[in-house]
Amino acid sequence: MVIGAGFGGLGAAVRLGARGYRVTVVDRLAGPGGRGRGFQQDGYTFDAGPTIVTAPQMFEELWELCGKKMSDHVPLVAMDPFYRVIFADGSTFDASQDTDKVRAQVAKMAPNDLAGWDRYMTRSEGIFRDVYQKVHDIPFRTIWDMSIIMNELIRFEGYRTVYGLVSRFVKDERLRQALSFHPLFIGGNPFAASAFYCLITFLEKHWGVHYALGGTSKIADGLADLIREQGGVLRFNEDVTEITLNGRRATGVRLASGKTIAADIVVSNADSAFTYRRLLPAHVRRRWNDRKLDRAKYSMSLFVWYFGTSRQWPEVPHHTILMGPLYRELIRDIFVKKVLAPDFSLYLYRPTATDPSMAPAGCDSFYVLSPVPNLQSDVDWTAAAEPYRRAIEDRLEHTLLPGLKNSVVTSRMVTPLHFRDTLLSPYGAGFGLEPVLTQSAYFRPQNRSEDVDGLYLVGAGTHPGAGLPAVLASAKILDKVVPDAKQLARH
Ligand SMILES: Cc1cc2nc3c(=O)[nH]c(=O)nc-3n(C[C@H](O)[C@H](O)[C@H](O)COP(=O)(O)OP(=O)(O)OC[C@H]3O[C@@H](n4cnc5c(N)ncnc54)[C@H](O)[C@@H]3O)c2cc1C
Structure with a gap:
């Protein structure tokens, strides 16, 4: 049972389906995609949310799990340039995979910053390879799991902010902006988010920035098709009002209509703070109690x-x-x-x-x-x-x-x-809990609920965080924490 057909929920459903689960996905909206849904109006087609598709292999993997090729169903186009930044003084910067093109712009804009730019790119690559690649798709179960990144915190100055680290490498304010705005795409404040997020510059360069023909919502439609072909069911325009429990174990969900759906496991792709506060009673919430949720920082x-x-x-x-x-x-x-x-x-x-x-x-x-x-x-x-x-x-x-x-x-x-x-995010946060170090990895609501057995979380509000690659990674983590369907049936 998956609550929510956002990208995290769709990814989770495909992965569970591939492991033999019969999956039902319920969403209160009229179609798949959540923030990444599409809509048509007066002959125009709109993507509601995500438009910058990075880490395309995270999507490709889902098609491969079903023995298919994504490109046969949803063609991706590589963007060049990735995007154009126009600064307040009218000057422009085109981000691109082509190192020479990028360096030529930096050399023209701020020649004294070229060496610093190159060193920054090396730093971004280091964080990408030694932090992101290591932790983005593994669960953080205990505080000791944080030891995996403690050395890197010092080595890569993850205790600094994104803007703080960028400023150590380049002096030109326009370049500082061009290198530091990325956390905004996942609800983070460049002046507060950990410098670990500097990895995004290299991630874009490494895997490219892509566009799905027909819009990002076509990827969501394609994933919904995969789920149906696996024998899964998608139910739209239905609100989940409660996760039903037997003691501390999730047994299914209750819908606004009063009907219940029984399930061996429940995966919530609804906002994590909403899941804990509104779908579960207070007495089972030892970690994610109201006090902790009240004190949490919510994204912009x-x-x-x-x-x-x-x-x-x-x-x-x-x-x-x-x-x-x-x-x-x-x-x-x-x-x-x-x-x-x-x-x-x-x-x-x-x-x-x-x-x-x-x-x-x-x-x-x-x-x-x-x-x-x-x-x-x-x-x-x-x-x-x-x-x-x-x-x-x-x-x-x-x-x-x-x-x-x-x-x-x-x-x-x-x-x-x-x-x-509409999307049921507390305080209307666009990206769940704000991505700051104290709300990341072990400190973020975990993918296997700390409070309720048989409950799992995917999506922006859980580890590793917001953005399409991250929410798909949260679904991938389920492969490591959800038991096999057969094993579960034996219990
Ligand atoms: C405008 C905008 C632009 C963005 N641009 C980019 C971008 O370019 N690139 C990028 O990588 N990321 C981007 N992001 C971030 C990215 O879109 C999100 O982090 C990601 O899509 C969130 O996915 P999710 O799995 O958390 O689910 P969501 O998309 O949040 O979906 C959750 C689903 O759960 C459903 N739901 C919630 N509660 C219930 C309930 N009680 N009962 C039934 N259903 C329920 C909701 O209806 C919703 O469909 C953007 C976000 C926004 C808003």
Whole structure:
């Protein structure tokens, strides 16, 4: 039994199915993908969430487990450049797999930083190989398991922040931004997340950045097909309201309709804090009690505006990061002060740059994303949303998309309220618990529940964390902690 058809839940279902489990997946949404679902509106196709596909082999493995090739079902296209960063002064930086191209840009932008850039890339590779490769798909059961990374913590200065480490290698503020913004993609604060996350720069270079033709949601659809072909069942538009128990052992789930589904094991892909607080009674929660959940740090949230236009901007790349003038201050407003800053940094997604099928002929489909504080702030999104959207539209009109205001033909937006009320994430956090050292590995809710037997957790709120490769890794960890179906049947 899997609660939630996000990427973590889908990955878990495929892996359990391949090991002989008969799997039922229940999700309150109308289709698969969770944050990574897709939707159509007025002839335009939108990805709701993830757009940057890294570590493609994590997806490929799931098809291989079913004796298939992913490329026969969901073709991936390698992106070059990976993305364009536009700084407040108008200068640009294209991230790419091509080392020469990247070094040439650094040399032009800040010649004195070139040697530091090269040394940084070596550091990023070291963290990738000696930390990420070692720990991303293994369970952390006891505090002693942390010893695996203690040496590396010192060796790679994992006790520093991402921005802190980057700043030791390069001096140019634009390069510091280009190398340090990545934690934002997984809900982390570059000024607080461990320097271990500096691995992302090398991970992108090593495996490339990819796009799934038809949008990321096509991968979710493909995984749902694999589950059905294995004999599994997906039930949509159904809410799980409780994990049923016999003593401290999970026995299945109760749905909002009152019906129960019995199960040998329960895997929750719902937000981990929600799973503990709302789906389980307080008396079984020894570790993840209300006090601990109250004290936890929750990741930032997001404002996303999806829009289709009646014309195209061919010069706008597939992925653009538009940095605002104030980087540190903006991040402090989002994570620390928890106020809606008057300024923003934006991520603009234009899949039609690669894939014309995402919009009617001659048109563009976009989304623009702005990181915002979660609902621990006082922002009233019912009033703030439309003015905020207009401010973003204005910024785009005056920068990348002149003529935008007269060309928007379809539009939809989501605010932190969507993450709280539809995706059931406490405080509308976009990425579960914030990725800081004290909430990572052993300190994050574990993949095999510490509190309830027969309950397992996958997805952004458990180890290793948010982002598509990480949530697929959480599903892979189940292979190490869930007993074989036959073994379970004998008990
Ligand atoms: C706008 C946005 C952009 C992003 N961009 C990227 C990117 O480019 N690259 C990248 O790698 N990552 C990106 N991420 C992060 C990534 O999308 C997420 O970390 C990942 O998709 C989360 O997957 P998950 O397995 O945790 O499940 P989720 O996607 O969170 O899905 C959980 C599912 O559980 C269901 N559920 C919850 N509670 C219940 C219940 N009680 N009953 C029934 N169903 C329930 C929900 O409906 C949902 O479908 C982005 C995230 C967002 C929001």
